[in-house]
Amino acid sequence: EAGVAQSxxxxxxxxxxxxxxxxxxxxxxxxxxxxxxxxxxxxKLLIQFQNNGVVDDSQLPKDRFSAERxxxxxxxxxxxxxxxxxxxxxxxxxxxxxxTDTQYFGPGTRLTVL
Amino acid sequence: xxxxxxxxxxxxxxxxxxxxxxxxxxNSMFDxxxxxxxxxxxxxxxxxxxxxxxxKNEDGRFTVFLNKSAxxxxxxxxxxxxxDSAVYFCAASxxxxxxxxxxxxxxxxxxxx
Numbered sequence: 001e002a003g004v005a006q007s008x009x010x011x012x013x014x015x016x017x018x019x020x021x022x023x024x025x026x027x028x029x030x031x032x033x034x035x036x037x038x039x040x041x042x043x044k045l046l047i048q049f050q051n052n053g054v055v056d057d058s059q060l061p062k063d064r065f066s067a068e069r070x071x072x073x074x075x076x077x078x079x080x081x082x083x084x085x086x087x088x089x090x091x092x093x094x095x096x097x098x099x100t101d102t103q104y105f106g107p108g109t110r111l112t113v114l
Numbered sequence: 115x116x117x118x119x120x121x122x123x124x125x126x127x128x129x130x131x132x133x134x135x136x137x138x139x140x141n142s143m144f145d146x147x148x149x150x151x152x153x154x155x156x157x158x159x160x161x162x163x164x165x166x167x168x169x170k171n172e173d174g175r176f177t178v179f180l181n182k183s184a185x186x187x188x189x190x191x192x193x194x195x196x197x198d199s200a201v202y203f204c205a206a207s208x209x210x211x212x213x214x215x216x217x218x219x220x221x222x223x224x225x226x227x
Binding site: 031040044048091093095098102103106107 | 118120148150155156157158159160163203205209210212213214215216217218219220
């Protein structure tokens with residue numbers, strides 16, 4: 001069974017530029033999560049989707065971050081405009097359902113904002 | 115306010131000995147606890163979990179202990195192997211509220227041959 005796929009793996013941009021990350025969850029997983037992991041810290045949840053609906057986005061900086069999962073499968077996370085403090089690894093995870101199942105993580109996208 | 119804390123940023127252990135990684139939490143609503151292992155340039159990998167109705171869960175060389183009164187959990191690895199060298203994150207969730215994980219800051223384990 002294929003795992004969670006993410007692309008790109010690495011991205012370097014200048015501040016005020018825009019960037020987008022893509023995630024393809026494990027087949028059949030209804031729940032999808034985006035996490036931000038700053039160097040030296042644990043992952044922090046940004047947004048949770050159940051199928052194509054947002055369950056929780058309370059920690060998503062909505063003035064610059066946006067995310068969508070239009071068909072309930074793939075998801076994109078966008079930052080516009082990027083700030084220096086957005087430099088981090090962005091992790092996507094999925095689970096069969098949002099109430100009981102273990103989350104499985106992709107390899108992440110390392111973003112560097114110069 | 116950090117709800118999940120791992121106070122030891124690093125731990126060094128000799129191969130074959132026991133590794134004990136600790137984690138403390140403050141939110142009494144957490145009812146499910148997990149440990150993830152992370153190698154460089156990879157995403158976290160699920161290792162073991164425990165429900166708040168239990169105080170111990172074992173899976174091969176890995177055992178997690180939960181002390182609800184102290185709001186403390188620990189991961190024991192016996193015997194430790196060089197391939198166990200990685201960063202270990204503990205995480206907690208309130209399952210009925212949507213299973214959103216709150217992670218600790220991680221502990222880097224180094225197992226020396």
